[in-house]
Amino acid sequence: MADTTDGVDASSDNKPLFRDLTGDIGDQEATQIDDTLCMNCHESGTTRLLMTRIPYFREVVLMSFDCPHCSFSNNELQPASTIQDQGVKVSLKVETSKDLNRQVVKAESASLFIPELDFEVPANTQKGVLTTVEGVIDRAVRGLEQEQPIRRTMDPGTAEKIDAFIEKLRGLTDLKTPFTLVLDDPTGNSFVENPFAPSQDKSVTLVHYPRTREQNIQIGLQPENEPSEEAPTAGEAAEDGEAENLADEVLCFNTNCPNCQSPVPTNMKVVDIPYFKQVIVMATTCDRCGHRSNEVKSASGVGEKGRRMTLNMTDPSDLTRDVLKSETCTVCIPELDFELSLSYGIGGKFTTLEGLIINIKEQLEKNAFSLGDSSTATDNNKMKDFLAKLAEIAEGKTLVHIVLDDPAGNSYIQNVYAPDPDPELVVEDYERNQEQNEDLGLNQMKTENYEEDN
Structure with missing residues (x-):
């Protein structure tokens, strides 16, 4: 070869x-x-x-x-990326012809479901594909038609029913009635395009969920007959002399560069943020492509309440405030009618307000679906105008409100007047609703009397 x-x-x-x-x-x-x-x-x-x-x-x-x-x-x-920490379930309400032209990444591990027809394509029955919503439907039709000549000979009754169902599938593209397309991928590697970027996509519902043991076995993360090992408690580790003081130590482990996938070392350290809580900061620098990234994980779990912080920028010096944005946090700029949801995949960040805005701008610039050949001239100009407005905010020429809304309560904006209250920073703690608890995996979590279920 x-x-x-x-x-x-x-x-x-x-x-x-x-x-x-x-x-x-x-x-x-x-x-x-x-x-x-x-x-x-x-x-x-x-x-x-x-x-x-x-x-x-x-x-x-x-x-x-x-x-x-x-x-x-x-x-x-x-x-080509690794299996994600959580699975993803994407639900798209298809109502217009533009929805049929949305780009779709369907991994081999993803199942496809159309509730209106009670139609499902199980996982691992189709190869992964980069196509459109219309292409997904056409692929399902071709899959059903593949064995029809044999069915018409062996079982004419079943073949006739499948022919009628195929016509219903083809009728979806006429959009006489809206329908829902659901992708459920335990690996987290499936995706539906957001043509309204940088605005939030109201037609798509995105849910990240923890995998079950059966799903881990399905995608090969856990052998079928291997029992789960219980980690020793903190008390047991201390008795065995294995406890480590991570607060004064920088740990290093090998991983892959998120930009070019080359092997690189990642440094990790536990940091105490004044007037807030402990976090874990991980930093990666790639010598091959020069990419640098930092990621933040909460070291204290999910808070009892969600937290919403609203900063009124009154001076360009506000751009130097430290900002901790967790993976579960959304960023809103009301003046631009902009909301950065979890689907943008920026992840946890420990940076300044200026750095956060620049990072959002860089992520939006990578959206080839809005700036490339697949976009219209109107969409192209709209995105360029929005990026210019973000640049003005990052340079301090335009002062706006910045809202960080974190249902897990693990995000933070520096109070420059600490320990006194900040007159330009409004912090609200609120009770999470049922949907937010579901997104955080708290509805299925049982911490008391859990032995009774076993």
């Missing part, structure tokens, strides 16, 4: 292995593999691999096969 690579080798000039998905063909470097066995006619065909990064999502590998002998072709998508 011969390998030929189109373009420049990414390893020779320290370019990232995974490039952002853009409309510029010159930025994409595909790997071509000749003499690939065709599974249809058993002659030699050609396979092309493209490693890319989807905006607001993560790295994927696009694979395309073409056979010149029998004209057989095949396209497939495989997630």
Whole structure:
């Protein structure tokens, strides 16, 4: 088998292995593999691999096969990133033709469900694909039609029922009545495009959930017959002399660069934030591509109440305030009618207010669906105008209100008047509703009398 690579080798000039998905063909470097066995006619065909990064999502590998002998072709998508900490369930209400054109990443581990037709495509029955909502429906139709010639001979009654159901599936694209498309992926590697970025997508409901033991077994994270090991309690560790003082120590462990996937060390340290709580700060620097990132995890669990903080910027010096944004926190700028939801994937950050705004701007600039060839001129101009407004805020030319809303209560904006109250900072603690507790996994959590269930 011969390998030929189109373009420049990414390893020779320290370019990232995974490039952002853009409309510029010159930025994409595909790997071509000749003499690939065709599974249809058993002659030699050609396979092309493209490693890319989807905006607001993560790295994927696009694979395309073409056979010149029998004209057989095949396209497939495989997630290139690791399995996420939580599963994801994406529900899209399809009402207009624009919704049918939304980009969809459906991983092989994801199940597809259309409640209105009581139709489900189980996980691991279709290969991963990068397509549109209409393409997902067309793929389901082609899957049902595949065995119809045999059914019409062996079981005409069943074939007739399936033909009627296929017509119902095709009728969804006429949009005579709205329908719901649900993707449930335990690996967290499926995605539906937000065409309204940077605004919140009101047609999509995104729920992150902790995996069950059965789901961990399904995706290969836990052997089926392996019992779960109970971690020793803090008291037992102290008695065994294994307790460590993490507050005065910087731990280092190996991981992969989130930008180019090269092996890099990550430093981790427990930090006490004055007038707040303990957090875990993790920092990564990649020598290959120069990418730097920091991530923050709460060291104290979920708070008893949610917390909403509203900062009224009255001076450019407010940009120097320290900000802790947890993974469960949303960021709102009322003057711009902007809300940064969890679907943008920025994660936990410990930075300044200026750094947070710049990071949001950088994430929005990576959205090829709003700035690339797949966007309209109106969407393109709208996004550029919004990015310009964010730049003015980051430079202190425009003063706005910044709202951090964290149902877990693990986010923080520095009070520069501490220990006295800050006249420009309003902090509200509130009771979480049922939906917020569900998102945090608290409704299924039982901390008292749990032995009775066993």
